[in-house]
Amino acid sequence: MVPRNEDQHRRPPHNQRLLSVQSTASKHSIVSHSSSFEADDERSTSSESRIMSPRGSIDSSGPVRRYPGEDVRPTSSKELAGWYMYAFAAETYVICAISSFIxxxxxxxxxxxxxxLSDRTTPCGDSTRKKKGSHDEGQCVVTVLGIEINxxxxxxxxxxISVLLQALLVVSISCAADHGNYRKRLLLTFAWTGxxxxxxxxxxFKDIYILGGLLTIVSNTAFGASFVLLNSFLPLLVRHHPEVKASTAGTVAASEIQGNGGGSESLEEPSTRPKPQRSGSDTTLLPPADEDAESLRLRRLPTHEELTSIELQLSTQISAKGIGVGYGAALxxxxVSIMMLxxxxxxxxxxxxxLFFIGAWWTxxxxxxxxxxxxxxxxPLSHEGGQGARAWIxxxxYSxxxxxxxxxxxxxxxxxxxxLASWFLISDAVATTSSTAILFAKTQLGMKPWALGMINVISTTTGVMGAFSWSFISRHFKLKPHQTILGIIAVFEIIPMYGLLGYLPFVQRWEVIGLQQPWEMYPLAAVYGFVLGGLGSYCRSLYGELIPPGSEAAFYALYAITDKGSSVFGPTIVGAIIDASGEIxxxxxxLxxxxGLPAPIIYFINVERGKFEGEKLAEVIEGFKDRGNVGIEERHDAVESQGMLAAYDGDDEDNMERHERR
Structure with a gap:
C-alpha cells in the first residue's frame, strides 16, 4: 500500500502544474489590457497553442473591465442593426448628393x-456659345469674394475647402470620441447637422448661391466626421461580439467531445496526461463523480493567429454588410431622385x-x-480637464x-x-478615376446628363453586389484580407487599361473598344462599382485590426486624413496632363x-504582426496597464512596453539601440 500511496501523492503535482499554467493564463487575462481577440497570454506564440484549461475556469470571473465605465456587454443584434442603419441613412448623401446633384x-x-469669358458682359444662362477653334469662348466665369473663377x-x-475643414474637425474631435461618453453623442450631432x-x-436660389457653397461645406464636413465616428465603432462591435468572446474563452478539446471511445488522441502530451483515478483515491483535484460532466472537458486556448483570423472574418463580414446596406439605400x-427630375x-x-428628399432620408x-x-x-483622460468649455478646450x-x-x-x-501608404494611393485612385471618367464621358463622348446619371445608377447597383460578392470570393478561395484587396486592385486595373486600348491603331480603325463609343462607359461603370463595393469594406476592416485598442477614433482620424488628403493630388495631376496635352x-x-502602385505595398502587410504590435502599445497609449497590481511577469511586460515607448517618443538614440537589442 505504501508504494501506491506514494504514487498517489506523486500524481497531483502533474495536475497542479497543468492548473498552474491555466492560473498563469487566467492571471494574464485579468490584468491584460490587450484586445480580446488576442490569446490570454499576449506573449504566447503559436507553439503554445496546446495549453488546456478546465471548462469554466476562464469565464468564472465574468467580463473584465480594462477601465472604469467600459461597456463589456456582448454585441447584440440590435446594436449591429443600429450600426447598419446609419450607413443606410448617410450613404445616400455621399452617393446621391455630393457625387451627383450638389x-x-x-x-x-x-x-x-x-x-x-470672351467678353465678360454677356450672361451665361444656358448658352453654350463656343466658336470652333476658340479655347476661351463658351467658358463661363463668376466672381466669388472678389476672385474670378470658372x-x-x-x-x-x-x-x-470642405475636405480641409473636415480633416481639421476629425482631428479635433478624436480625443472626445476615444475618451468618455461622447462617441455616440458626437455621431448624432454631426449626422443631424449635416x-x-x-x-x-x-x-x-440664384441671388444667394454662396449659401449653397456654405451648406455644402458644412454638410460634407459633418458627414465625414460622422463616418469617422461610425468607423470607430467597428472594432468595438467586433471585440465584444459573442463569437469572438466564445473563441477567446477557448475551445473544447476534440478528444473530450468524442468521448473515451472516440479513439482520437488527446491534445495533452502522454507525460502530462493524468492517470485514471482508483477507488479510494484521496485526491481532490478531480470533481465529484456526480458533478456535471461538462466540467471535465478541457479547452484549448486559441493562438494569436487563430483569434486574429476569427476577428478579421467577422470584421470584414460586418463591414461588407454595412457597405451593401448603404449602397442599397443609395440605389x-x-x-427615386431620377424619377423626380x-x-x-x-x-x-x-x-x-x-436634395431636400436626400436630407430628409438622412435625418x-x-x-x-x-x-x-x-x-x-x-x-477617461488621465487628467481632469474641467467642465463645459474648459473641458472641450x-x-x-489633447487631440x-x-x-x-x-x-x-x-x-x-x-x-x-x-x-496608410497604400490607402493614400488607393483612395486617390478611386476619386481620380471617377472624376476623370465622368469628365471623359461628358467632353469626349458627348454623353447627356441623364446618361451620366445612369452611370451612377449602374455603379451603385454593382457596388451592392460587390460588397457581398467579394466576401464570398474570399471564403471560396480561402484568401486572407490583404490577398482579397490585391485581387480587387487587379480588377480595378481593367478600367485605365481599357481606356489605353484607344491608342492602338487597329482598335482605332474599329471605332469601338477603348472608350470610343458612349455605351462602353456602362460596363466600365459596372466594374468600378463592383470594385468599390469590396475595396471600402476590406480596407476598413483590415485597418481596424491594426489599430491599438482604445485609440480607434484617433487612428481612424488618421485614416480619414490620409483618404481626404490624397484627393488633392490625383485631380491636380490629371488637370496638368489635360492642360499639357489638350485631351483627357x-x-x-x-491612372x-x-x-497599380498600392499592390506591392499591400503584399508586405502582415496582419498578425501588426495586430500584436498595436496591442502591446495600447497599454501605454491609453494607460490601460495597472502597474500597481501586476506580478513579476507582468512587471517585466510593463518594462518591455515602456522600453518600446521610450524608443518611440524619446530623442535619445542610445535608448533606441538598447530597446532594439532587447
Whole structure:
C-alpha cells in the first residue's frame, strides 16, 4: 500500500502544474489590457497553442473591465442593426448628393450669376456659345469674394475647402470620441447637422448661391466626421461580439467531445496526461463523480493567429454588410431622385427638391441608429480637464497633441505605415478615376446628363453586389484580407487599361473598344462599382485590426486624413496632363500607374504582426496597464512596453539601440 500511496501523492503535482499554467493564463487575462481577440497570454506564440484549461475556469470571473465605465456587454443584434442603419441613412448623401446633384446644382447656380469669358458682359444662362477653334469662348466665369473663377470650378473649390475643414474637425474631435461618453453623442450631432444642411438647399436660389457653397461645406464636413465616428465603432462591435468572446474563452478539446471511445488522441502530451483515478483515491483535484460532466472537458486556448483570423472574418463580414446596406439605400434614393427630375423637369428647383428628399432620408433613418447603437464609452483622460468649455478646450488640445503622437507611434508600427501608404494611393485612385471618367464621358463622348446619371445608377447597383460578392470570393478561395484587396486592385486595373486600348491603331480603325463609343462607359461603370463595393469594406476592416485598442477614433482620424488628403493630388495631376496635352485620354497612363502602385505595398502587410504590435502599445497609449497590481511577469511586460515607448517618443538614440537589442 505504501508504494501506491506514494504514487498517489506523486500524481497531483502533474495536475497542479497543468492548473498552474491555466492560473498563469487566467492571471494574464485579468490584468491584460490587450484586445480580446488576442490569446490570454499576449506573449504566447503559436507553439503554445496546446495549453488546456478546465471548462469554466476562464469565464468564472465574468467580463473584465480594462477601465472604469467600459461597456463589456456582448454585441447584440440590435446594436449591429443600429450600426447598419446609419450607413443606410448617410450613404445616400455621399452617393446621391455630393457625387451627383450638389455639383450640378452649384455649377448651375454659379452659371446663372456668371458671364462669358470672351467678353465678360454677356450672361451665361444656358448658352453654350463656343466658336470652333476658340479655347476661351463658351467658358463661363463668376466672381466669388472678389476672385474670378470658372463656374465649373466653383463646386471643386467648395469641396476642397470642405475636405480641409473636415480633416481639421476629425482631428479635433478624436480625443472626445476615444475618451468618455461622447462617441455616440458626437455621431448624432454631426449626422443631424449635416442632414439639416442638405434639406436647407430648398431655400437656396440664384441671388444667394454662396449659401449653397456654405451648406455644402458644412454638410460634407459633418458627414465625414460622422463616418469617422461610425468607423470607430467597428472594432468595438467586433471585440465584444459573442463569437469572438466564445473563441477567446477557448475551445473544447476534440478528444473530450468524442468521448473515451472516440479513439482520437488527446491534445495533452502522454507525460502530462493524468492517470485514471482508483477507488479510494484521496485526491481532490478531480470533481465529484456526480458533478456535471461538462466540467471535465478541457479547452484549448486559441493562438494569436487563430483569434486574429476569427476577428478579421467577422470584421470584414460586418463591414461588407454595412457597405451593401448603404449602397442599397443609395440605389433606391438615386432611382427615386431620377424619377423626380423627369417628372419635374431638370431645373434648379427640381434639383433642390431632390436634395431636400436626400436630407430628409438622412435625418429620419438616423433615428433607429440613435435608439439602437450603444454609446460604448472609452477610457477617461488621465487628467481632469474641467467642465463645459474648459473641458472641450482640453479635449481639442489633447487631440492635436495625440495626433502628432499617433503619427509618431504609427511611424513605428510597420504595418500601419504600409497600410496608410497604400490607402493614400488607393483612395486617390478611386476619386481620380471617377472624376476623370465622368469628365471623359461628358467632353469626349458627348454623353447627356441623364446618361451620366445612369452611370451612377449602374455603379451603385454593382457596388451592392460587390460588397457581398467579394466576401464570398474570399471564403471560396480561402484568401486572407490583404490577398482579397490585391485581387480587387487587379480588377480595378481593367478600367485605365481599357481606356489605353484607344491608342492602338487597329482598335482605332474599329471605332469601338477603348472608350470610343458612349455605351462602353456602362460596363466600365459596372466594374468600378463592383470594385468599390469590396475595396471600402476590406480596407476598413483590415485597418481596424491594426489599430491599438482604445485609440480607434484617433487612428481612424488618421485614416480619414490620409483618404481626404490624397484627393488633392490625383485631380491636380490629371488637370496638368489635360492642360499639357489638350485631351483627357493621356491621363489614363497616370491612372494605370496610380491604381497599380498600392499592390506591392499591400503584399508586405502582415496582419498578425501588426495586430500584436498595436496591442502591446495600447497599454501605454491609453494607460490601460495597472502597474500597481501586476506580478513579476507582468512587471517585466510593463518594462518591455515602456522600453518600446521610450524608443518611440524619446530623442535619445542610445535608448533606441538598447530597446532594439532587447
Amino acid at each position: 455639383p450640378i446644382l452649384l455649377e448651375s447656380l454659379a452659371r446663372e450669376n456668371g458671364v462669358l 463656374t465649373a470650378s466653383f463646386a471643386m473649390y467648395t469641396f476642397s 442632414s439639416f444642411c442638405v434639406m436647407a438647399f430648398i431655400i437656396v 433606391f434614393v438615386q432611382c 423627369v417628372a419635374m423637369g431638370s431645373s434648379t428647383w427640381s434639383q433642390r427638391v431632390v 429620419v433613418f438616423t433615428i433607429p441608429a440613435a435608439l439602437w447603437l450603444r454609446p460604448r464609452p472609452g477610457p 482640453s479635449y481639442i488640445t 492635436w497633441k495625440n495626433l502628432f503622437r499617433t503619427i509618431k507611434l504609427a511611424g513605428r508600427l510597420v504595418d500601419i505605415c504600409l497600410f 485620354r493621356p491621363a489614363f497612363w497616370f 494605370a500607374a496610380l491604381v
